[in-house]
Amino acid sequence: MTDGDHPRFPLFCPPGAADLDGVRATLDRADAAGDAFGSDLAATLAWVRSVTRPASIAATWELLAGVAARDVAAARMLEPHLDALAILGEAADAGVGPSLDTSGSWGVFAAEAPGVRLEARRDGGTWTLHGTKPWCSLAADLDRALVTAWVADDRRQLFALDLRDPAVSARSGPWHARGLDRVVSAPIDVEGAVVVPIGEPGWYLDHPGFAHGAVGVAACWWGGAIPVREALAEAAAHARADQLARVHLGRVDVALWAARAVLVDTARVFDAGSSASEGLRAHRARAVVADAVEATLAGAAHALGPAPLTVDRSHAQRVADLQVYVRQHHAERDLARIGADIAAGAGAW
Template identity: 70%
Template sequence: MTDGHHPPSPLLIPDTAASFAAVRAVLEQADAVDGLGVDIAATLDWAVDAGRRRPSSLSATWELLAAVASRDVAAARVLEPHLDALGILDEAAAAGIDVPVDPAGAWGVFAAEGPGMRLEAREDAGTWTLHGTKPWCSLASHLTHALVTAWVDEERRQLFALDLRDPAVTARTGPWHARGLERVVSAPIDVEGAAAVPVGEPGWYLRRPGFAHGGVGVAACWWGGALPLREALRTAAGTARADQLARVHLGRVDTALWAARAVLLETATAFEAGGSASEGLRAARARAVVADAVETTLTESARALGPLPLVADEAHARRVADLQVYVRQHHGDRDLARIGGDLATGADGW
């Protein structure tokens, strides 16, 4: 079950009966899952069902991700890439790209690169096959399919749909010594000539508008995952023994998460309006603001609450460990340097 600390939905967007009925239905199912985020098989079954009933709007999707993360961070980590993969397939269809695959099953998105590992795509008489090793393939041994980027030449990557049940695909079990997201194993896969279906032309995956949208969807997970820590601080600040420092910690976390919420709201509004040439920069800014707010929340809650909940409260300790690993998908100063680089070369987007 959930850890009992999640705040009520809506978290981000004012509720309307029409647009958020799907969100409420999926959350009701999440609350009924025994072992949400801990039992990976049960959580994936729920995520696949959630994908079939996913909301149609971007803001509602972020609402769903944040609300799930407020219940369990690992559950959101399972759900987010599945919804992202389905969204990419929808985006391809809307762009007139024929992708002859069945979207049923449990999907992931494997687009990371790593030193000493390379996945290559080769075409022979119209048939594409993949060869090599792909790092950071979350839950590959549990999923049925994935959208995978592979190199088609020395400079270009292309997206492919891959059946992970193909005997030519081997999912490694490690190395994975994580204390956070312990069960969401993100290890390499080895591919020895597995057939794959191209999704768009080389570079389409990064150029499409949904790439920026998906990046902020991850940030919505971070934000929702931090909310129960704010509630723990509020409980501590309301006790008879609480002093002004307890209220300072709470106030610092509250203002950081409130600012991040405002940024997520503004970003959802801008993305849904469409037509902006600076969506990548806007997404990078939003991710940076949310990541900073989550880091502030982790630091302040540790200082305010001390070691006791980290050793005596299983749900709290797991949430902190999961968030610490999950938010590392933001690359800190490197991501800020990319924002600065965009600005230095003429981008603005204000």
Template identity: 55%
Template sequence: MSLPRASRRDPAYGAETSNPSGVALTALPTTALPTAVVLDPSRPDAGRALRLTAALADVPVLRGDVGPALAWAARVGRTVPVASTAGVLEPWELLASTAAVDVGVARVLEPHLDALSILAQVPGGVDLASIGADEDSTWGVFAAEGPGVRLEAAWSTEGWQLTGTKPWCSLADSLSHALVTAWAGDGRRLFALDLRAPEVSPDPGPWVARGLPEIVSAPVRLRAARAVPVGGPGWYLERPGFAWGGIGVAACWWGGAVGLARELFASTQRRDPDQLALAHLGAVDVALSGARASLAEVSRLVDEATTEALAPGVLARRARGVVVRAVDETVKHCSHALGPGPMTVDEGYARRLADLTLYVRQHHAERDDASLGRDLVARTSAPW
């Protein structure tokens, strides 16, 4: 059975409802939307464009079963260069383009690509064969900490073993492998783990989310589960790639907002927009264009290796903050312009809105702004 393709849309709902903004409330037509998203038009590359087009040719739509999305992510991971080997622009464009089609699928793809990038950066490589990992493996990255739980790593004659509870492990019951942080005697370290091992027990929930309902994020309990080290003590958090991975998540947020904006634009093609509708569309364009410029600037700094004088954490928090504000603005203006109709009777729009609203809350709002402010003060000179 073939996977559902990006051009397949949920059936359009029936009659329009009244809307003071003058924008039609009918669902999008069943014609295909553009799928590729270009973050940096100043860096055209035919090879990158071809790989992106090929990857998006059969991107699935997430509707209950994550299996097709996981299989697609594994296939894409084998064909698209990861961030550590060919720069960050291509994977960020792929993540944004995927989210513009389906936010949930991007949420599946992002940690898989992040894990592949981390593994490619490890000095000396990682003994993945010992945990049964190969090119068909599907990966998560579990690095969250939580009150009252802790994952401990201990060395024994049989190798490293992990014991304890790890919170917020997305799709742990569906993935084959994960990179997970644990506390050892020499500090916090990263390990690779076979999630199918009998010593690993993913919890089924609780997970009552209305957005990303398929992406269950729940604790995993481990009982002397075998694992292999990935880098040395502190390596995972200290490497510059940690910051770039966080911006990859922001690329997903931005792509999800692009998907909403495309629906707003499509509504203006079905009925002549009034002044309010035009104002909403213009405001969305300003927000998304500013965020794209921020992502493009960071991608150039990273890919051209000109970030030595700039703290990676500052760049990442700045770019993520810009994208979050653009997402918030896009959600607000699309909701004001389109009204309640698409939220209540357009399955695709309602899911995109709910998925994106939850996903973007990985940003810690004012807490992340405060963290950025502390970093700027520590540098002793104004950055502007």
């Protein structure tokens, strides 16, 4: 897919926005990679290392959605890299993080799981990590990562970790995924790796950009669903298409159109400056986009039947990738969190 095939560019930015030339150039480099983009891990990560983070949130989401429209796995590789760069930039601006070499490819490992724990210990002025961190996507292939670990007062703190340190061991699994099979998300074991603290305990979860990164993931979901909509449009335009084909297309189009409107408005608010309800706004936006993507996948399954899932490699891979990726939304649990916030008096529209 090229910009010429995608007349909606720009999706989230006002036409003529300063960042758009850079976004377009980055997408052009992705197109130049051809079939290797997303499927060839080494080639895609080399491209990720070359990407410069846009200055605005709208342009960042523009880039993420455009990449996901080309390949969902490539967007899954790029999104945490850009998020890490944004976190480091915000920490530096706030004076809570040292100036670091940000070259290479980055991940963000902040998940927790029962039975495993990563702890940070301080000896004088040196911090080291000890234990196991779950859900570390591409840890065996990335250069560095921002990692949360538990500190003495049983709070989590963020650290910059060199994944090439011999004290870091990346597991190869278990990872039996059919979607995002190229993006292995398995634990790492760490025993004494020296790390650099970023912010004080609790800073990572409370920093303003946390909400921005959360919706960046949703921009990837949205962009990944656009080619599925195009497949529905092509089917509905066929001479033998019936009214049901058009109903499915209409339902999907409306859902994605509404989700795009939410992303545009959310980017506008976030780019304008901090808001007391940014966390709630982020959860609302993610819920709207997740619902739209799930409606798209269901509509495609009903309208197109099994054929594209069995004979169209690109479509089948995209559907499988999206099914795994959108599960970063926690469904009813995230809705319950929104409801709790509203019940507590938060969140004026």
